[in-house]
Amino acid sequence: FLLCKRYCSVSLTYELTYSDVSNNHLSDKLPNSFANLTNLNTLHLQNNQFTGSINVLTDLPLNDLNVENNEFTGWIPNELKGIDNLKTGGNSWSTGPAPPPPPGVQHRRRPATEEKKSEGPKKSLQNGLIIAFSCLGGLALLLLLLLMFAFTRRRRSPPPSSLFLDDDKMSGRKGFTPLHSQELGAESYVGILKEPKDFKSMDPGNGDIKSLLKSPSMGLRRSVSGRVSFSENEFANRLKGRRSTSVQAVPYSLADLQKSTDNFAPGRLLGEGTIGRVYRAKYPDGKVLAVKKIDSSHFQGQKPEEFSKLVTNISKLHHPNIAELVGYCSEQGHNMLIHDYFRNGSLHEFLHLSDDFSKPLTWNTRVRIALGVSRAIEYLHDVCSPSIVHKNIKSSNILLDLELNPHLSDYGMASFHLRTSQNLGMGYNAPECAQPSAYTLKSDVYSFGVVMLELLTGRMPLDNQRPRSEQCLVKWARPQLHDNDALAGMVDPALRGLYPPKSLPPFADIVALCIQLDPNLRSSIAEVVQALVRLVQQSTINMREDLSASCRTNDSEY
Structure with a gap:
């Protein structure tokens, strides 16, 4: 060619x-x-x-x-x-304002x-x-x-594919494209499902087609070399290098934020949590930001330097899968953190608040989201020093950009959660969290396992509208995770069966090790990332084999 x-x-x-x-x-x-x-x-x-x-x-x-x-x-x-x-x-791409060029550097074209x-x-x-x-x-x-x-050290990448299940493409024959092998790189993502018309049906009941996925032995309890799950510490080194040169958060005035939020009008309210409320700030130039207004009660008796310390610490954190801090405000008793605004909202909204006109996330998009969030948590746990416990991992704190890449928010706020008596996340808390002092890195892993269950089932962690035995997602799902026959019945009905069936057992194995009752039996987040990467690698290999076999079959028909 x-x-x-x-x-x-x-x-x-x-x-x-x-x-x-x-x-x-x-x-x-x-x-x-x-x-x-x-x-x-x-x-x-x-x-x-x-x-x-x-x-x-x-x-x-x-x-x-x-x-x-x-x-x-x-x-x-x-x-x-x-x-x-x-x-x-x-x-x-990095978020936030770009750093200025080094002194004396001017953009010019070199002579030909x-x-x-x-x-x-x-x-x-x-x-x-x-x-x-x-x-x-x-x-x-x-x-x-x-x-x-x-x-080159990387595998070939197939073309990208769509993010949603599309009714317009449901007619005719259906199939799957390979998971995008580009995700195996340190800072990239998994590809996603599409349904091209020229592929043969991949109905799970079709015995003439090889299994889409071979279920590898996940080996989650295997010891991890070093602390990071990427080859030769590549990802950690990149992040540390980027951290040292990143632009710090920009100060915003209270008057500026009041104007851009219509004085924090109810119509600008995006959400409310245990720490405070989040508002949408819109500027004349079209820029839109998310402003987290921290409840003043959290700073009672605290020195002003406490908020400055918080801003300094959070502004040092940079990762493709976290919602990075771009600004702050501390005036007249008001303390606010400013982040980029994500127009696609949260994962919670996509999974649980969709209407009849919404298109559900494809299976591969869900896998990509799980991998991205796990990498964000791994960054907080294993790359940052000292380790950062998130303590509020839930689907509403996972924001999605226009390409549905996940960005974990509300990190670096664990000190506020220690001072609140509220339940930090109904259905997400590990058993040991009845005592706030018992919260550890493994408690974060448990919460992430619940998010993976949401991606698998489309169910909320707690749902009083369901039968009593199904109201708690973890209690309902845990006995079924190792039952291959039951797994098919657990899958989100919105997927309409459009998923590689052999991908369910390894995905469920990861979930099971995240939601163990005993924290010592749970996987570390680095092991979870490795398991998800292996799942995607095996998926890619087997999908390519199936597509190749399908192409050979088509050729023989003519």
């Missing part, structure tokens, strides 16, 4: 005006030589495994840029946000002649990549592919 799918009269690299290298399984950072493409108008990099930032593209005259479904990190440069056709989804001067008999992988953009095939393409495959 050709690396460049379309070509626009290119004679020299710096004259390139159109480049499309999508769906080629390319990895590594974008080379600095990109800055030489001073005539480039269209650049398509989607569905690869590129890493690092996209700052090198800042000065290019682009009007069409697609970097979806890669592993880019950092901030989207402001200079690129004005591009008419900009697509950036499926990456792990510099590219010529950089040529030589020994070219790096990065220069090889740029040269390949101007080639239609031949020896240069073969050399490039050999180099790319030699240096």
